Amino acid sequence: DQQVKQNSPSLSVQEGRISILNCDYTNSMFDYFLWYKKYPAEGPTFLISISSIKDKNEDGRFTVFLNKSAKHLSLHIVPSQPGDSAVYFCAASANTGTASKLTFGTGTRLQVTL
Amino acid sequence: NAGVMQNPRHLVRRRGQEARLRCSPMKGHSHVYWYRQLPEEGLKFMVYLQKENIIDESGMPKERFSAEFPKEGPSILRIQQVVRGDSAAYFCASSQQGRHTGELFFGEGSRLTVL
Numbered sequence: 001d002q003q004v005k006q007n008s009p010s011l012s013v014q015e016g017r018i019s020i021l022n023c024d025y026t027n028s029m030f031d032y033f034l035w036y037k038k039y040p041a042e043g044p045t046f047l048i049s050i051s052s053i054k055d056k057n058e059d060g061r062f063t064v065f066l067n068k069s070a071k072h073l074s075l076h077i078v079p080s081q082p083g084d085s086a087v088y089f090c091a092a093s094a095n096t097g098t099a100s101k102l103t104f105g106t107g108t109r110l111q112v113t114l
Numbered sequence: 115n116a117g118v119m120q121n122p123r124h125l126v127r128r129r130g131q132e133a134r135l136r137c138s139p140m141k142g143h144s145h146v147y148w149y150r151q152l153p154e155e156g157l158k159f160m161v162y163l164q165k166e167n168i169i170d171e172s173g174m175p176k177e178r179f180s181a182e183f184p185k186e187g188p189s190i191l192r193i194q195q196v197v198r199g200d201s202a203a204y205f206c207a208s209s210q211q212g213r214h215t216g217e218l219f220f221g222e223g224s225r226l227t228v229l
Binding site: 101 | 118154155156157158159162170207217218221222223
């Protein structure tokens with residue numbers, strides 16, 4: 001049962017343009033969402049997060065949008081840079097009393113081309 | 115380096131052998147999590163531990179897998195009698211607090227290959 005879904009396994013974007021990565025979830029108990037970035041042979045690194053009480057959170061070139069009614073969130077990167085090329089994982093957690101137990105999507109591989 | 119430290123980075127075992135993966139959390143962190151990433155998949159939660167306690171092991175396979183986080187020393191994920199399906203990247207993460215909105219800091223992972 002895939003509770004967090006990233007339906008696009010890969011995405012290619014030209015440098016300077018906007019990258020939009022999408023994520024859907026099915027568990028209505030999720031109330032905190034995160035994006036992690038992962039380079040090959042490294043661990044995931046935290047990028048940005050959003051609480052379910054918000055619909056947008058921005059940090060520099062990165063913005064996360066949350067549409068609770070659609071159970072959908074997206075990560076916007078603008079402008080995209082070659083160093084952004086990595087696998088991006090969407091993750092979610094629920095306040096069930098267990099701390100920081102994240103449910104991850106399968107990832108989207110972003111390639112930023114020159 | 116004050117980050118999450120995992121070792122070994124790569125481990126090769128033959129079927130039936132034991133694998134031990136170690137994780138030292140970030141300084142000041144007392145919450146440790148183990149995740150597994152199978153090829154072409156996302157990370158899957160295995161177990162959450164605090165010092166000397168297993169808090170949530172709902173993601174651990176029922177047999178052959180165990181985890182501990184002793185009072186002194188690193189957390190250890192132990193896989194007995196490994197099979198080819200255990201080949202994966204095992205990531206450890208730590209957090210400072212037990213809140214579900216707490217950020218997890220991940221190590222670089224231990225890649226287990228079972229021959």
